[in-house]
Amino acid sequence: MSSQEIPEENLPAEQGPAHGAVEGADDPFADPGLPAHQPRIQDIDERAAKRSERAVAFMFTLSMLATVGFIASYVIFPVDKIVYIWPFGHVSALNFSLGLTLGVALFAIGAGAVHWARTLMSDVEVADDRHAIEATPEVKAKVLADFAAGAEESAFGRRKLIRNTMFGALALVPLSGVVLLRDLGPLPEKKLRNTLWAKGKQLINMNTMEPLRPEDVAVGSLTFAMPEGLTEEAEDFQNQIAKAALMIIRIQPENIKDKREREWAHEGIVAFSKICTHVGCPISLYEQQTHHVLCPCHQSTFDLSDGARVIFGPAGHALPQLRIGVNSEGNLEALGDFDEPVGPAFWERG
Amino acid sequence: MSTATDTQRKAPAGERVADWADGRLGIYSLAKANMRKIFPDHWSFMLGEIALYSFIIIILTGVYLTLFFHPSMNEVVYHGSYEPMQGIKMSEAYASTLDISFDVRGGLLVRQIHHWAALIFLAGMFVHMMRVFFTGAFRKPREINWLFGFLLFVLGMFTGFTGYSLPDDLLSGTGVRFTQGAILSMPIVGTYISMFLFGGEFPGHDFVARFYSIHILLLPGIMLGLLVAHLILVFYHKHTQFAGPGRTNKNVVGMPLLPVYMAKAGGFFFLVFGIIAVIAAIASINPIWAIGPYRPDQVSTGAQPDWYMGFAEGLIRVMPGWEINLWGHTLVLGVFIPLMAFGLVLAIIAVYPFVESWITGDKREHHILDRPRNAPTRTAFGVAWITEYVIVFIGGGNDLWATHFHLSLNAISWFVRIFIFVGPVLAFIATRRICLGLQRRDKEKVLHGRESGIIKRLPHGEFVEIHEPLGPEQLHTLTAHEQYKPVEIGPTVDENGVERKVSALQKLRARLSKGYYGEDNQIAKPTVEEYKEITSGHGHH
Numbered sequence: 001m002s003s004q005e006i007p008e009e010n011l012p013a014e015q016g017p018a019h020g021a022v023e024g025a026d027d028p029f030a031d032p033g034l035p036a037h038q039p040r041i042q043d044i045d046e047r048a049a050k051r052s053e054r055a056v057a058f059m060f061t062l063s064m065l066a067t068v069g070f071i072a073s074y075v076i077f078p079v080d081k082i083v084y085i086w087p088f089g090h091v092s093a094l095n096f097s098l099g100l101t102l103g104v105a106l107f108a109i110g111a112g113a114v115h116w117a118r119t120l121m122s123d124v125e126v127a128d129d130r131h132a133i134e135a136t137p138e139v140k141a142k143v144l145a146d147f148a149a150g151a152e153e154s155a156f157g158r159r160k161l162i163r164n165t166m167f168g169a170l171a172l173v174p175l176s177g178v179v180l181l182r183d184l185g186p187l188p189e190k191k192l193r194n195t196l197w198a199k200g201k202q203l204i205n206m207n208t209m210e211p212l213r214p215e216d217v218a219v220g221s222l223t224f225a226m227p228e229g230l231t232e233e234a235e236d237f238q239n240q241i242a243k244a245a246l247m248i249i250r251i252q253p254e255n256i257k258d259k260r261e262r263e264w265a266h267e268g269i270v271a272f273s274k275i276c277t278h279v280g281c282p283i284s285l286y287e288q289q290t291h292h293v294l295c296p297c298h299q300s301t302f303d304l305s306d307g308a309r310v311i312f313g314p315a316g317h318a319l320p321q322l323r324i325g326v327n328s329e330g331n332l333e334a335l336g337d338f339d340e341p342v343g344p345a346f347w348e349r350g
Numbered sequence: 351m352s353t354a355t356d357t358q359r360k361a362p363a364g365e366r367v368a369d370w371a372d373g374r375l376g377i378y379s380l381a382k383a384n385m386r387k388i389f390p391d392h393w394s395f396m397l398g399e400i401a402l403y404s405f406i407i408i409i410l411t412g413v414y415l416t417l418f419f420h421p422s423m424n425e426v427v428y429h430g431s432y433e434p435m436q437g438i439k440m441s442e443a444y445a446s447t448l449d450i451s452f453d454v455r456g457g458l459l460v461r462q463i464h465h466w467a468a469l470i471f472l473a474g475m476f477v478h479m480m481r482v483f484f485t486g487a488f489r490k491p492r493e494i495n496w497l498f499g500f501l502l503f504v505l506g507m508f509t510g511f512t513g514y515s516l517p518d519d520l521l522s523g524t525g526v527r528f529t530q531g532a533i534l535s536m537p538i539v540g541t542y543i544s545m546f547l548f549g550g551e552f553p554g555h556d557f558v559a560r561f562y563s564i565h566i567l568l569l570p571g572i573m574l575g576l577l578v579a580h581l582i583l584v585f586y587h588k589h590t591q592f593a594g595p596g597r598t599n600k601n602v603v604g605m606p607l608l609p610v611y612m613a614k615a616g617g618f619f620f621l622v623f624g625i626i627a628v629i630a631a632i633a634s635i636n637p638i639w640a641i642g643p644y645r646p647d648q649v650s651t652g653a654q655p656d657w658y659m660g661f662a663e664g665l666i667r668v669m670p671g672w673e674i675n676l677w678g679h680t681l682v683l684g685v686f687i688p689l690m691a692f693g694l695v696l697a698i699i700a701v702y703p704f705v706e707s708w709i710t711g712d713k714r715e716h717h718i719l720d721r722p723r724n725a726p727t728r729t730a731f732g733v734a735w736i737t738e739y740v741i742v743f744i745g746g747g748n749d750l751w752a753t754h755f756h757l758s759l760n761a762i763s764w765f766v767r768i769f770i771f772v773g774p775v776l777a778f779i780a781t782r783r784i785c786l787g788l789q790r791r792d793k794e795k796v797l798h799g800r801e802s803g804i805i806k807r808l809p810h811g812e813f814v815e816i817h818e819p820l821g822p823e824q825l826h827t828l829t830a831h832e833q834y835k836p837v838e839i840g841p842t843v844d845e846n847g848v849e850r851k852v853s854a855l856q857k858l859r860a861r862l863s864k865g866y867y868g869e870d871n872q873i874a875k876p877t878v879e880e881y882k883e884i885t886s887g888h889g890h891h
Contacts (some may be wrong), residue, residue, distance in 0.1 A: 187545065314667060
């Protein structure tokens with residue numbers, strides 16, 4: 001739908017001196033034209049102008065001094081010197097002095113220039129005409145004719161075979177660039193479904209780096225664990241811990257509401273993925289009394305006594321639980337990998 | 351060197367250099383049009399300048415930072431001068447950021463100027479954009495420049511995000527993880543994009559180097575192009591101005607570029623730079639040394655992105671965790687809807703100029719700015735949009751609101767969930783009423799004059815307040831605005847009884863037009879007859 005259908009009279013009258021109302025000098029709303037220039041004190045009084053000149057020169061001089069101060073600070077203050085400056089507290093002497101001197105050096109140039117412009121340069125307002133952006137009909141006709149001539153000479157419209165194959169070639173050629181992007185990364189495949197956890201892997205306490213024993217886990221404490229065999233020195237440590245990070249708490253078995261959770265626990269010790277199912281932040285806030293854990297990033301809250309189901313916030317599903325038991329040495333061990341992908345949900349998760 | 355028409359005098363050196371350049375670049379013709387170009391004066395026209403200058407500051411300081419920053423995720427053990435981090439494993443990116451902060455003299459200052467300038471750049475663009483919106487400066491012929499500006503704002507957000515992710519510290523890494531989680535929520539392509547962006551599983555070893563090339567080359571390159579185009583168009587269109595005596599749609603009134611704006615605008619660059627340098631001297635920003643290197647299994651509380659990402663943060667925080675599992679696939683609406691809403695809210699403000707010009711059907715050029723009150727529906731729409739932005743922004747810091755004001759986190763989230771929908775409506779209604787009230791006051795002022803504050807007692811005991819009539823300049827300024835009439839569909843049956851087709855789109859437009867310009871939706875400005883009737887009569891009352 002084009003706006004040509006709107007009748008002209010809906011548009012406001014073109015801005016004229018008389019607003020299309022009563023014509024002529026009779027119109028009280030008519031444009032009285034540019035007001036006369038009001039001279040500033042500097043325009044009349046040379047002494048005031050001199051004062052302004054000195055003020056501007058003072059600013060520029062101040063800037064020069066500040067730059068000298070900047071260089072001096074750079075030389076004088078060691079990079080690690082900390083000083084107390086009220087009210088900013090303990091700050092780096094170098095950063096503070098460099099920043100202030102640089103700030104003054106720059107600001108004074110600006111203040112001088114603006115003061116100069118405001119007090120000493122002419123402030124007479126001048127009107128410049130505007131010209132329509134649109135071309136005149138003659139220019140437009142000429143351009144269209146030129147284009148038609150050019151198009152005709154190229155035979156672009158007539159020789160359709162050339163046109164169509166050219167479009168085809170131009171459409172296909174960027175594909176090479178797209179193909180080149182293929183090696184940006186591997187295909188997802190099942191990578192997001194598995195973690196390092198497997199049957200028999202002991203739970204390593206991330207504080208002590210020792211295998212975790214059931215008696216280490218007290219009611220009301222929150223323990224973080226990672227799978228046996230993973231070390232912080234490992235090349236892929238970050239990638240592995242991003243999926244395998246585990247949090248362990250102990251709940252009185254009779255207080256565990258979810259039946260499967262109780263079965264997958266060991267004497268009330270339950271292990272859940274530490275990675276939030278919302279967008280993957282590590283969950284770290286634990287409320288002992290309620291067994292709720294809260295993700296500090298987006299406040300998703302999970303009830304660890306009830307299958308880690310979501311009780312508040314933007315997470316879409318419960319935290320995956322790791323089935324644990326105790327091995328022959330009396331250490332906690334995983335009885336398999338998580339049975340669902342950890343972390344944020346994705347299309348193939350199902 | 352000299353042409354035949356030249357006089358015998360030897361031109362001064364400056365002129366000879368200019369002659370040389372003119373012979374190759376045509377600078378005289380360029381200067382003829384631009385050297386004494388007139389710019390109108392108004393404080394709100396400086397907002398865009400703040401954005402422009404902070405962009406230049408960002409480029410200057412950014413180039414410096416590239417000299418010392420190592421965009422690598424190779425693991426190193428720190429042995430620099432910052433004691434608390436001694437012997438800790440971290441990426442080279444994080445270690446080199448520590449070096450910039452503690453070993454390079456002035457490095458911390460430049461880093462802080464760079465980051466503060468980025469915040470101010472985005473804020474400057476946002477406020478400048480609002481100035482353009484509320485004064486209708488986006489109208490023909492400036493719609494394309496509005497889009498250029500909008501793109502600069504959006505690209506600025508992503509440049510900022512990729513920039514603060516580079517140090518690979520715990521806070522920014524958490525933000526990158528959030529981004530990766532949001533990418534995963536995209537149906538079908540999510541896992542693929544995530545694998546391709548991170549070169550495998552999160553976090554991998556590639557993203558700092560990749561973000562680096564995006565942050566220092568790809569995005570700023572595009573932005574520089576857009577910025578130059580934006581400024582060329584400002585020069586080409588000539589600046590808009592507010593209505594006033596002597597100011598028409600066909601002229602531009604102000605002072606010339608040389609010397610006044612050279613000094614004022616050039617000086618303003620130094621003022622902005624100077625203030626940012628002082629801020630960087632006294633206010634620490636993003637102290638990555640206090641946060642620690644990134645570990646995907648660790649996080650700090652109260653994690654907040656830079657302010658311009660607070661809107662995205664709010665959307666993701668308050669959205670309920672909807673997930674649909676069907677046929678072995680998961681639709682992660684709880685994350686995907688916020689992702690879409692982020693784009694949608696931005697797109698709405700981007701396309702607004704085109705919607706308004708469709709409603710008005712106005713194809714004329716507009717160089718006189720509207721006072722916001724004189725475009726009540728547009729102003730109300732803009733305020734509703736800002737309200738939406740602010741409410742979601744509050745949601746982005748719901749934990750901080752809760753801890754600082756001792757409020758329930760859940761209550762804040764529910765407040766945001768409700769007011770995301772209710773807030774803009776309330777803001778729209780309230781703003782429009784305020785605008786109409788201000789229009790009425792202007793009309794009153796034109797017809798009855800300015801309240802002088804003088805109370806006069808008449809001989810028979812009545813008290814009257816003296817109103818002073820306005821001068822011709824004020825009368826003109828207050829009545830200079832245009833008022834549209836609503837679009838009418840007209841009779842749907844012509845004189846021969848033949849029915850005329852009216853499309854649903856035409857009906858919608860007529861309704862919108864009535865909403866904008868109908869009788870109750872703008873106050874008819876005083877007419878000359880009204881004015882004469884009142885002023886010629888029995889004086890003021």
